[in-house]
Amino acid sequence: xxxxxxxxxxxxxxxxxxxxxxxxxxxxxxxxxxxxxxxxxxxxxxxxxxxxxxxxxxxxxxxxxxxxxxxxxxxxxxxxxxxxxxxxxxxxxxxxxxxxxxxxxxxxxxxxxxxxxxxxxxxxxxxxxxxxxxxxxxxxxxxxxxxxxxxxxxxxxxxxxxxxxxxxxxxxxxxxxxxxxxxxxxxxxxxxxxxxxxxxxxxxxxxxxxxxxxxxxxxxxxxxxxxxxxxxxxxxxxxxxxxxxxxxxxxxxxxxxxxxxxxxxxxxxxxxxxxxxxxxxxxxxxxxxxxxxxxxxxxxxxxxxxxxxxxxxxxxxxxxxxxxxxxxxxxxxxxxxxxxxxxxxxxxxxxxxxxxxxxxxxxxxxxxxxxxxxxxxxxxxxxxxxxxxxxxxxxxxxxxxxxxxxxxxxxxxxxxxxxxxxxxxxxxxxxxxxxxxxxxxxxxxxxxxxxxxxxxxxxxxxxxxxxxxxxxxxxxxxxxxxxxxxxxxxxxxxxxxxxxxxxxxxxxxxxxxxxxxxxxxxx
Numbered sequence: 001x002x003x004x005x006x007x008x009x010x011x012x013x014x015x016x017x018x019x020x021x022x023x024x025x026x027x028x029x030x031x032x033x034x035x036x037x038x039x040x041x042x043x044x045x046x047x048x049x050x051x052x053x054x055x056x057x058x059x060x061x062x063x064x065x066x067x068x069x070x071x072x073x074x075x076x077x078x079x080x081x082x083x084x085x086x087x088x089x090x091x092x093x094x095x096x097x098x099x100x101x102x103x104x105x106x107x108x109x110x111x112x113x114x115x116x117x118x119x120x121x122x123x124x125x126x127x128x129x130x131x132x133x134x135x136x137x138x139x140x141x142x143x144x145x146x147x148x149x150x151x152x153x154x155x156x157x158x159x160x161x162x163x164x165x166x167x168x169x170x171x172x173x174x175x176x177x178x179x180x181x182x183x184x185x186x187x188x189x190x191x192x193x194x195x196x197x198x199x200x201x202x203x204x205x206x207x208x209x210x211x212x213x214x215x216x217x218x219x220x221x222x223x224x225x226x227x228x229x230x231x232x233x234x235x236x237x238x239x240x241x242x243x244x245x246x247x248x249x250x251x252x253x254x255x256x257x258x259x260x261x262x263x264x265x266x267x268x269x270x271x272x273x274x275x276x277x278x279x280x281x282x283x284x285x286x287x288x289x290x291x292x293x294x295x296x297x298x299x300x301x302x303x304x305x306x307x308x309x310x311x312x313x314x315x316x317x318x319x320x321x322x323x324x325x326x327x328x329x330x331x332x333x334x335x336x337x338x339x340x341x342x343x344x345x346x347x348x349x350x351x352x353x354x355x356x357x358x359x360x361x362x363x364x365x366x367x368x369x370x371x372x373x374x375x376x377x378x379x380x381x382x383x384x385x386x387x388x389x390x391x392x393x394x395x396x397x398x399x400x401x402x403x404x405x406x407x408x409x410x411x412x413x414x415x416x417x418x419x420x421x422x423x424x425x426x427x428x429x430x431x432x433x434x435x436x437x438x439x440x441x442x443x444x445x446x447x448x449x450x451x452x453x454x455x456x457x458x459x460x461x462x463x464x465x466x467x468x469x470x471x472x473x474x475x476x477x478x479x480x481x482x483x484x485x486x487x488x489x490x491x492x493x494x495x496x497x498x499x500x501x502x503x504x505x506x507x508x509x510x511x512x513x514x515x516x517x518x519x520x521x522x523x
Contacts, residue, residue, distance in 0.1 A: 049124040052076040064128070067150065076124070086111060093117075097124055107131040111149040164227070164242040168208045174201035175208060176237060185218055206242060215245055215365070217279040220303070226279065271372050278365025280305040292355070292371055293318045306333055306367060317350050332369075336361025346374075354378045400495045405459070407490035409435040421480075421496060435459050447473045451482070458484055459492060471499065 045060040052074030057065060065075075068082050083091035086108045093103050098119050106114040118125040158165060164182035166175050183191060185205040206216060212231045217224050226245040231238060272289035276282055281303040290297050294316055295309075304312070310329050313319045322328035334340045343359035356372045395402055395415035401422070403414040411433040414426045422441060426433060439456050446452070451470045458468050467485040474480065479499040487493050 045128040047079065047126040047128075049076050049079070049126065050122075054079075055123065061128075079126070083115065086113070087115060091115075110153070164205065165239070166206075167237045167239050169201075170209060170238055172201070173208045175204050176202065178202060182242075206240070210240075215278060217281070271370055274309065274369040274371070275362075276306050276309075276367040276369075278363070280307075282306075282309060289371065292373055319355075320347050320349065332359060333367075335359045335367045336364065400497045403438070403494050404487070405435055405438075405492045405494070409460075411438065412491065418496070442472075445474055447475060449473070455482065455484065464490070 045064055046058040047054065047061045047065065048056040054065060054075035065079070068078055080091070080094060083094060083105075087105050088109070090105045093100065093105060094117055097103055097117050101119050103117040104114070105117070108115075112131050113128050114131050116127040116129075118127075159180050161179055162181055164179070164185055166178040166182050168174070169176050182205055186203050190203045205218065206227070206229060210216065210229050212229065214229050215226055216229065217226050219225055227242040228245040230241045230243060232241055267286055269286075270288050270291075272292045273284065273286040274282060274289055275284040282300060282305075283303065285300045289295065290300065293313060295312060295318075299312065307329060310319070310332065314321070314325070331340060332343060335343050341361075343357070345357050347355040347357055349355065352375070353373065354375045356374045358370045358372075360368055362368055392413070392415075395413070396417070398415060399417060401415070401418035401420075403418050403426070404412045406412050411426055414424070419425055422445060424441070435456075439452070439459065442455075443452050449472050451472055454470075455468065458465060464486050467483065469481065469483050472480050472482055480496045481499055483495045483497075485493050
């Protein structure tokens with residue numbers, strides 16, 4: 001569809017350039033050596049051509065020629081193009097000026113000008129004058145009338161252009177001039193007002209300062225229409241043109257297919273789904289979104305923009321309050337850009353709920369948000385961490401040194417008594433410790449004893465075995481009782497208790513009672 005409007009695109013640039021030149025005043029040609037007779041400009045406008053080059057002109061002629069549209073291989077062809085447009089088929093006689101000698105053409109339908117052409121001394125003498133010229137009119141009257149006629153025609157072309165066209169004041173952020181196609185896009189209550197009652201600045205159909213090439217949607221439902229904005233490269237105030245973007249790019253097809261798949265997949269799942277189109281409106285949501293966020297279905301069905309969606313969540317305390325909310329909201333709106341390919345964040349809410357929010361871009365400009373209530377998982381993780389911390393506290397309160405190995409031989413946990421006994425810090429170390437490394441540390445800090453070899457063999461056998469006990473002695477002289485046993489899941493528990501500690505906790509054996517002797521009565 002856009003290709004059909006490309007001729008209008010070039011025409012609009014040409015027309016606007018001509019309007020700007022006409023409204024700013026006609027520019028004069030550079031001065032040349034005067035070769036026309038002094039009375040040549042009296043009562044009209046005179047041009048002198050040497051073949052295809054403008055050799056000289058009166059002051060009004062120079063102004064007139066500067067206003068002509070550029071084009072053609074030379075000055076003469078440039079003038080002929082204007083003459084054919086203004087005088088119609090009669091201007092073709094100018095091609096025979098050398099043969100005819102003298103020609104009179106006109107008056108022109110729009111400008112009312114008469115054209116007199118003469119071939120003299122190998123030069124083309126052209127004179128333009130008004131048909132009803134009065135003697136007291138200034139010599140530049142033909143140029144002024146020509147300019148006014150051309151400007152009126154160009155304005156008519158802009159009004160008839162079937163594409164919205166407007167000018168902007170970037171400093172004030174307002175629209176300063178529009179054509180009829182732009183005016184037709186305004187709401188009916190504004191469009192029906194007389195121009196004098198519309199006020200200033202002019203009503204806006206497109207936001208001023210929009211990025212060149214950006215896509216905007218006007219209207220809702222079946223009346224919605226997408227436009228691609230372009231900026232015309234013309235001097236003066238910025239001129240914008242809106243081209244219909246009715247063709248569906250491949251990215252939109254991919255997004256629509258993705259949306260249909262998501263709709264079928266997530267309709268009955270507890271994960272909230274929100275899909276926003278490249279234009280920013282919410283295009284799809286599932287029932288879980290209303291259940292999780294409390295947003296009314298009527299609000300979501302009105303297709304709010306992403307910014308309004310986030311603002312409503314904030315109003316209902318359904319998102320965490322960031323330090324810089326505008327920057328945070330802009331970051332979510334930029335999902336899919338090079339600096340933000342995706343988004344994932346945990347939202348702890350004021351009421352104790354916890355949401356996991358994931359965002360990605362299924363197609364250029366589109367954004368999908370998935371909201372998952374992970375409050376139960378978070379609560380269970382907190383309880384688990386509390387239980388683990390409690391279990392570690394219980395181990396640390398024990399006087400026995402305790403260490404536990406997994407079935408694969410890695411250290412699972414130890415208590416503070418173990419760290420003090422063997423001068424380790426396993427509970428805070430990030431290094432993965434294995435049975436071989438730990439056994440080597442035990443040997444290094446103990447006196448030689450054949451029991452260590454038996455301990456290593458016991459620990460390195462995969463099958464379950466009977467508990468193992470024995471006495472070892474550290475190099476500092478302390479005697480320790482070593483105990484190894486299996487736990488569920490093929491884990492292994494190893495404890496160390498000092499011999500003195502064991503003796504203190506073992507109850508003493510009561511002394512055996514001597515049997516009382518029974519007295520035998522005398523016989």
